[in-house]
Amino acid sequence: DAGITQSPRHKVTETGTPVTLRCHQTENHRYMYWYRxxxxxxxxxxxxxxxxxxxxxxEVSDGYSVSRSKTEDFLLTLESATSSQTSVYFCAIxxxxxxxxxxxxxxxxxxxxx
Amino acid sequence: GENxxxxxxxxxxxxxxxxxxxxxxxxxxxxxxxxxxxxLGKRPxxxxxxxxxxxxxxxxxxxxxxxxxxxxxxxxxxxTQPEDSAVYFCAALKAAGNKLTFGGGTRVLVKP
Numbered sequence: 001d002a003g004i005t006q007s008p009r010h011k012v013t014e015t016g017t018p019v020t021l022r023c024h025q026t027e028n029h030r031y032m033y034w035y036r037x038x039x040x041x042x043x044x045x046x047x048x049x050x051x052x053x054x055x056x057x058x059e060v061s062d063g064y065s066v067s068r069s070k071t072e073d074f075l076l077t078l079e080s081a082t083s084s085q086t087s088v089y090f091c092a093i094x095x096x097x098x099x100x101x102x103x104x105x106x107x108x109x110x111x112x113x114x
Numbered sequence: 115g116e117n118x119x120x121x122x123x124x125x126x127x128x129x130x131x132x133x134x135x136x137x138x139x140x141x142x143x144x145x146x147x148x149x150x151x152x153x154l155g156k157r158p159x160x161x162x163x164x165x166x167x168x169x170x171x172x173x174x175x176x177x178x179x180x181x182x183x184x185x186x187x188x189x190x191x192x193x194t195q196p197e198d199s200a201v202y203f204c205a206a207l208k209a210a211g212n213k214l215t216f217g218g219g220t221r222v223l224v225k226p
Binding site: 041044048056101103104 | 157217
């Protein structure tokens with residue numbers, strides 16, 4: 001499992017509330033990613049990080065922010081959750097030191113926004 | 115940016131037969147092509163990958179082929195078994211790139 005954990009694994013929240021999802025890795029990999037997976041849309045990149053305090057946007061970043069203050073933790077925040085953000089969220093790490101290849105995924109977080 | 119198209123979207127095969135999934139990519143600078151298998155309710159798992167300096171790679175019953183000229187790569191599963199039933203995703207990465215681009219997925223059903 002490449003030493004990746006996600007918390008919480010399941011969450012139900014209400015529209016307008018803030019939500020933070022955590023991805024934790026134990027192997028000091030440089031690159032970390034947040035994806036969402038929805039039926040009919042496959043895996044879509046939200047944000048990624050290429051080092052502590054170094055982050056960039058993916059293809060579906062609106063409504064999401066991220067932070068990485070330590071190598072091992074990458075946080076995804078929904079400032080004000082909406083029903084369209086109901087999804088399964090996967091964190092991933094790249095075991096490559098120089099780029100994004102050889103990615104391994106965490107177990108996922110199922111988020112429901114009512 | 116890169117665009118990856120995956121076909122077919124669903125594939126039903128008889129146990130023991132072969133399955134082939136094809137992906138095309140748009141950016142000739144892409145040089146890394148992984149395949150992921152995702153079982154129902156589970157995380158995507160990396161099952162095989164290929165880099166642009168080789169044309170084919172095998173691992174037991176699965177193989178991936180790459181045609182750089184035509185910009186397509188394919189996953190081949192031989193002697194399919196019920197446990198091969200899953201959704202399979204291809205992806206592509208540009209050289210020194212930071213982001214994988216995924217195909218839309220293929221749902222494979224192996225009928226006993």
